[in-house]
């Protein structure tokens with residue numbers, strides 16, 4: 001059964017020979033299920049050529065072919081590709097590019113960023129400087145550079161509870177921040193398109209992303225779309241920006257790029273940005289950034305094969321088609337006493353558990369309800385990871401309707417058991 005964790009993963013967790021549904025796609029990066037034959041074969045094929053040679057000062061065939069493919073499938077206008085090895089490094093590169101872009105075109109003062117409340121962009125110092133999740137980031141404040149934080153349109157927790165009002169309010173506050181700081185200080189606005197991931201699976205109201213794009217253009221700051229979690233079909237479009245026909249100036253992606261096999265990530269930019277770095281050596285416009293494993297052949301060969309599978313199996317179209325079925329299944333969880341909100345974009349969803357459904361009162365963090373619920377689900381043969389009290393449900397994109405039903409049933413059993421236990425205590 002391809003969608004269940006294989007023996008390796010199973011034995012790493014329990015030595016009882018039990019099978020699990022991998023309901024968070026091994027931390028959001030597995031589109032086709034484990035042990036995909038074509039990916040295994042692509043890896044072996046590449047090994048018979050070469051495993052790795054540096055891309056510093058050289059190219060390699062899989063990396064070049066992959067770059068061409070990425071330009072073809074990403075929003076029109078993102079024509080240049082910079083490789084790295086994780087979502088965080090892709091973001092780090094995006095920040096350095098955005099900062100240096102302004103210097104290279106002769107604008108000297110811009111040195112900060114605007115990010116969204118509860119944003120998450122990885123764990124390196126740059127990435128956490130544009131992140132806004134206190135529990136992960138607070139301790140490192142002395143090491144971080146300053147960013148301005150715009151409110152994120154969290155409809156369930158907005159005083160209005162209304163998508164349109166939430167959107168208008170948050171866009172107005174973003175506009176205010178740009179009005180005050182754009183000219184002197186801001187390099188770029190950084191945003192997770194359509195759905196915030198690690199911040200708690202929070203979807204944007206329709207039109208918000210387009211509004212962010214419009215404001216970035218109006219105030220002449222760059223827009224960085226971090227598609228690390230939402231890219232490669234997770235939301236029912238190949239990239240989440242495509243839901244609103246938005247083209248960012250810089251886009252980061254990783255996670256599902258190699259089908260969950262190897263660490264490859266990309267930072268993609270527009271031609272305008274690229275040209276700002278392309279000059280005679282003496283002009284000192286070089287982006288001084290590189291990693292030992294940049295453009296790794298094994299990773300790029302597997303990524304190319306992965307994207308072939310997407311085409312052959314119509315993976316993204318499949319997500320779009322199955323989204324409403326998943327929605328129907330997830331909605332049934334509202335029957336449970338402690339399910340406050342269910343948020344979903346494509347195959348990316350979060351189930352927010354609350355102490356009191358009527359008042360939306362959260363559980364105290366010390367109770368670790370989300371964590372306990374996830375452990376309860378494990379007993380029913382389902383693997384996931386909570387984000388606070390939000391249960392993450394991010395199944396592999398190839399999951400069938402039958403798989404989805406089975407997984408949601410197990411989520412329901414886990415939550416029921418846990419919330420019963422919590423009430424008893």
Ligand SMILES: Cc1ncc(COP(=O)(O)O)c(C=O)c1O
Nearest residue numbers: 086087088120121122197228229
């Ligand atoms: C939106 C976003 N950006 C960046 C990252 C960091 O990616 P990585 O864990 O590959 O460094 C993540 C990871 O979850 C993410 O969700």
